[in-house]
Amino acid sequence: MTGVIPADLIREQIKAQMAAGAQQDMIGKVNAFVDERCIPLEPKFLQGSFKALKPELDKARAEAKKRGIWAPWIPRAHGGLGLSLPEYAKVSAALGRSPIAHYALNCQAPDVGNMELLMSHGSEDQRARWLAPLVAGSIRSCFSMTEPEFAGSNPVFMETKAVRDGADYVISGHKWFTSAADGSAFAIVMAVTNPDGKPHERASQIIVPMDAKGVKLVRNIQIMGDVGDDYASHAEMRYDKVRVPITNRLGAEGAGFTLAQERLGPGRIHHCMRWIGICDRAIDLMCKQAASRMIAPGVPLGSKQAVQHMIAECRAETDAARLFVLDAAQQIEAKGAHEARVAVSAIKFHTAGVLQRVLDKALQLHGALGMTDDIPLAYWYRHERGARIYDGPDEVHKTVVARQLLKGYGLKVE
Ligand SMILES: Cc1cc2nc3c(=O)[nH]c(=O)nc-3n(C[C@H](O)[C@H](O)[C@H](O)COP(=O)(O)OP(=O)(O)OC[C@H]3O[C@@H](n4cnc5c(N)ncnc54)[C@H](O)[C@@H]3O)c2cc1C
Numbered sequence: 001m002t003g004v005i006p007a008d009l010i011r012e013q014i015k016a017q018m019a020a021g022a023q024q025d026m027i028g029k030v031n032a033f034v035d036e037r038c039i040p041l042e043p044k045f046l047q048g049s050f051k052a053l054k055p056e057l058d059k060a061r062a063e064a065k066k067r068g069i070w071a072p073w074i075p076r077a078h079g080g081l082g083l084s085l086p087e088y089a090k091v092s093a094a095l096g097r098s099p100i101a102h103y104a105l106n107c108q109a110p111d112v113g114n115m116e117l118l119m120s121h122g123s124e125d126q127r128a129r130w131l132a133p134l135v136a137g138s139i140r141s142c143f144s145m146t147e148p149e150f151a152g153s154n155p156v157f158m159e160t161k162a163v164r165d166g167a168d169y170v171i172s173g174h175k176w177f178t179s180a181a182d183g184s185a186f187a188i189v190m191a192v193t194n195p196d197g198k199p200h201e202r203a204s205q206i207i208v209p210m211d212a213k214g215v216k217l218v219r220n221i222q223i224m225g226d227v228g229d230d231y232a233s234h235a236e237m238r239y240d241k242v243r244v245p246i247t248n249r250l251g252a253e254g255a256g257f258t259l260a261q262e263r264l265g266p267g268r269i270h271h272c273m274r275w276i277g278i279c280d281r282a283i284d285l286m287c288k289q290a291a292s293r294m295i296a297p298g299v300p301l302g303s304k305q306a307v308q309h310m311i312a313e314c315r316a317e318t319d320a321a322r323l324f325v326l327d328a329a330q331q332i333e334a335k336g337a338h339e340a341r342v343a344v345s346a347i348k349f350h351t352a353g354v355l356q357r358v359l360d361k362a363l364q365l366h367g368a369l370g371m372t373d374d375i376p377l378a379y380w381y382r383h384e385r386g387a388r389i390y391d392g393p394d395e396v397h398k399t400v401v402a403r404q405l406l407k408g409y410g411l412k413v414e
Contacts, residue, residue, distance in 0.1 A: 023087055029069050030094040030105075037063055038098035045100050046373040050232040051183075053100075060104045061137055071106045071135055073270070078119055079135040085266055086329045089273045093322065096277020097284075099376055099383075103231060106135070110143040110179055112270065113263045114188055117205065121251040121259060130186060130207060139185035144178040144208075144237055145260070152177075153393050155190075155257065156199040160239065162191035162206055164246065169193070169206060171214075171242040177390075181235035182220055182228075184210050189239065194254040203256035207248040214242035224382040265337025268344050268391055272325040272351040275387060278380050279318040279355060282362035285375060286311050289366055301365070310365055314358045321347075321354045342404045345397035352387040352394065359384065 037060045044053050064070050073088040074080025083091065088107075095101040102108040111134055118131040133139045146152035147159060160173020171191050181187060186209050193204040208215060220233040228234070251259050290302030290311060301307050328347045331340035359381045363370035370377050388394045403413045 023090065026069070026072070026081075026083075026087075027090055027094055029067060030072075030091050031097075033064060033067060033069060033104070034094060034098050034101045038101040038104055041100060042098060042376055043374070045232075046376060046379050050228070050230040054230070057100065057104060060100075061106065064105050069105060070137075073107050073112055074115060074135055075119070078115075078131065085269060085333050086326060089269050089326055089329045092270050092273035093277040093280065096274035097281040099379060102274065106137045107270075108180075108231070109267065109270065111141050113267050114141045114143060116266065117188065117250055117259060117263055120262065123247065125247065126207060126250070133185070140180060140183060140231060142178050142181040142184040142187045142235075144175045144181070144187045144239075145190040146177045147174055148176045148236070149174065153396050155260065156202065158190065158192060158203065160189065160191045161195070162189075162193045162204065164193075165243070167247075168243045168245055169249070171206065171208065171239045171244065173239045174237070175239070176221065176234075176236040178235045178237045180231045180233060181210070181217055181237060182233045183230045186210055187215075187237070188250065190256050190260070191239075193249075193256075197254050200257045201254040204253050205250040205256045205259050206244060207250065208239065208242055208244055212242050212244060214240040216240065224385070226382060262337060264391060265332050265340065265344055268348050269325060269329045269332065271387070271391060272321075272328075272347050275351050275355040275384065276318060276322045276325065278384065279314065279321075279358040282358050282377060282380070283311065283314050283318065285377065286314065286362050286365050289369075307365060310361045314361055317354045318358060321351045325351060342401055345392075345400035348392060349388070349394040349397040349401075355384055355387055 041053060041056055041060065044056070061070075069081070071080035072083050072091050074082070076082040092102070092107070095105060095107070106112075115131060115134050118127055118134070122131055130139075130141070134141060145155065145158075150157045150159060158173075160171065160175065162169040162171045164170075169191075171189060173189075173191060175189070178187060186207055189206050189208045190203050191206055192202050194202050210217075216238040218236040218238055220227050220229060220235055223234060287302070290307050291300060293301040295301050295304070302311075325347045328340060328343040331343045334340075337344070359377060363377050363381055366375070366377060369375065373379060399413070406413050
């Protein structure tokens with residue numbers, strides 16, 4: 001031992017410190033953008049329509065591009081910032097603090113997942129026609145998989161068919177909860193192309209332009225009293241003998257589920273960190289209310305131990321969930337989404353549960369104000385109840401975790 005630190009190690013440490021500094025800088029920029037450009041638009045979003053807010057959101061989007069924070073999750077080669085999954089996860093939490101911030105930076109679901117699919121499996125033509133304008137933010141898209149007549153928790157169970165006819169597929173089927181279909185330029189439709197294949201090799205993902213003949217948006221479904229519009233909506237769709245070229249298929253025929261699984265790993269990190277961001281904002285609102293709301297002259301709400309406990313419990317649950325999710329993001333980064341699937345299932349149901357508990361406590365602490373759309377708690381309370389259902393219901397994810405654990409004890413659970 002000479003006592004001299006090897007130059008390589010020093011270089012690595014400097015690189016790591018610079019990366020950490022750059023990451024902090026990015027989070028700082030994103031937080032400032034959310035505070036300055038998104039939170040001020042919230043009252044109009046919460047009490048009006050998404051469409052009416054679009055001109056102002058477009059200005060916010062232009063500002064995001066100017067500030068160098070546009071499309072953070074998309075690789076540089078495709079026009080984004082090229083953050084790694086753990087880096088983007090922290091950005092997603094910062095954006096989660098406002099219900100319109102992911103949209104403002106063009107990293108909103110389902111577009112971001114569709115961008116990933118096109119980057120990984122799109123042909124050159126598909127990328128030029130659909131990916132480039134998606135990344136630029138000039139079009140939107142949706143993902144159409146779940147069907148009202150079939151249990152979405154078992155995704156191999158579906159009826160929509162794509163039948164080959166010459167150089168085309170002819171698609172017929174009924175879907176619902178196609179989020180953000182209203183105003184989208186195209187849908188990625190999951191349809192059975194190989195009816196005689198093994199259950200996980202029966203379906204393909206096919207790009208369907210929304211203006212193709214036979215595509216019908218039946219309605220925007222009313223969700224907990226809110227029908228929504230434009231990006232902020234969930235549609236029932238009919239595909240009635242829709243003809244698209246076979247070249248609109250993504251990846252190999254029958255690879256639909258494999259592609260869907262790939263898309264869901266990082267997507268669940270994005271969602272979970274967005275929920276952490278919602279919790280951060282809810283706690284911020286709780287603290288402001290606890291410090292300023294007087295329950296008697298000179299007696300702030302926050303002087304009550306019951307309120308202090310609510311705040312402390314929310315803080316601890318949120319911070320613990322954040323570390324849990326970041327660990328899963330590291331696992332995906334290190335060994336891929338498939339190998340990390342048990343960790344991803346664990347964070348999915350755990351974080352969705354933390355979100356429900358934190359929102360409920362935050363709403364309670366605000367009393368009647370919490371029930372209003374003057375602040376975003378009620379919006380999240382209504383719309384994020386779905387967190388325990390979409391991207392796989394809690395029960396399905398719990399089974400994945402339990403099955404893995406019990407295997408170690410010699411019990412095989414189907
Ligand atoms: C807000 C929101 C947005 C969505 N966006 C989209 C979208 O953009 N595109 C799209 O294609 N779909 C979307 N979905 C649909 C979503 O993917 C499905 O709702 C989900 O897969 C569950 O399917 P399901 O609703 O048919 O419930 P079902 O499969 O009928 O399950 C109902 C309930 O049964 C229980 N359950 C199910 N399976 C099991 C099991 N194995 N063990 C124990 N209990 C079980 C669970 O409690 C579950 O909640 C969205 C849903 C919501 C709520």
